[in-house]
Amino acid sequence: AQKVTQAQTEISVVEKEDVTLDCVYETRDTTYYLFWYKQPPSGELVFLIRRNSFDEQNEISGRYSWNFQKSTSSFNFTITASQVVDSAVYFCALFTGGGNKLTFGTGTQLKVEL
Amino acid sequence: DAGVIQSPRHEVTEMGQEVTLRCKPISGHNSLFWYRQTMMRGLELLIYFNNNVPIDDSGMPEDRFSAKMPNASFSTLKIQPSEPRDSAVYFCASSSPGQGFNEQFFGPGTRLTVL
Numbered sequence: 681a682q683k684v685t686q687a688q689t690e691i692s693v694v695e696k697e698d699v700t701l702d703c704v705y706e707t708r709d710t711t712y713y714l715f716w717y718k719q720p721p722s723g724e725l726v727f728l729i730r731r732n733s734f735d736e737q738n739e740i741s742g743r744y745s746w747n748f749q750k751s752t753s754s755f756n757f758t759i760t761a762s763q764v765v766d767s768a769v770y771f772c773a774l775f776t777g778g779g780n781k782l783t784f785g786t787g788t789q790l791k792v793e794l
Numbered sequence: 795d796a797g798v799i800q801s802p803r804h805e806v807t808e809m810g811q812e813v814t815l816r817c818k819p820i821s822g823h824n825s826l827f828w829y830r831q832t833m834m835r836g837l838e839l840l841i842y843f844n845n846n847v848p849i850d851d852s853g854m855p856e857d858r859f860s861a862k863m864p865n866a867s868f869s870t871l872k873i874q875p876s877e878p879r880d881s882a883v884y885f886c887a888s889s890s891p892g893q894g895f896n897e898q899f900f901g902p903g904t905r906l907t908v909l
Binding site for chain 1: 901905
């Protein structure tokens with residue numbers, strides 16, 4: 681069975697602080713894909729990144745960076761110098777061939793205040 | 795470049811009425827997914843289609859729910875009869891063909907309220 685755990689329900693930071701959102705996954709498959717999505721207050725789900733299980737390179741995109749560590753089954757997401765516009769719910773998700781569907785975590789509500 | 799289009803954006807109906815939600819996937823995408831999002835259960839996959847064929851409908855809660863994809867550019871999710879517990883945001887998503895599993899692009903969602 682596949683499972684994604686986002687233990688942080690809600691995080692509040694002050695603008696310009698760095699923040700890391702945790703994601704821990706469980707699967708017995710050796711081939712799988714990990715995703716992060718952002719859901720701003722407007723409600724839509726915005727794709728941020730996709731990673732496959734054979735690529736453990738960290739990724740940086742502007743203020744966003746992702747740390748994938750198979751040894752700890754984690755795929756953490758860091759926002760550097762957070763901004764108010766980063767306020768949203770962030771979902772981590774896992775796809776495996778065995779499960780054949782995208783399994784979402786419960787999301788982390790990030791609030792960035794002035 | 796149009797994304798996934800869903801209609802209506804909001805739907806308020808009374809218990810027992812039929813509700814039809816519509817989705818137009820991104821052109822060229824061959825997989826389409828219907829999700830439901832509630833506070834209690836989070837994001838749940840209801841059903842997905844590959845090349846217009848339903849592949850996995852194990853997430854469809856009951857026989858009151860049905861989904862169709864008559865062609866590559868249109869899908870519907872129907873609830874008949876609707877119940878208050880069906881109130882949720884329903885998302886449609888699509889993904890492109892290719893090796894492995896490609897990212898899904900979501901529509902804006904339909905917020906359904908059943909009174």
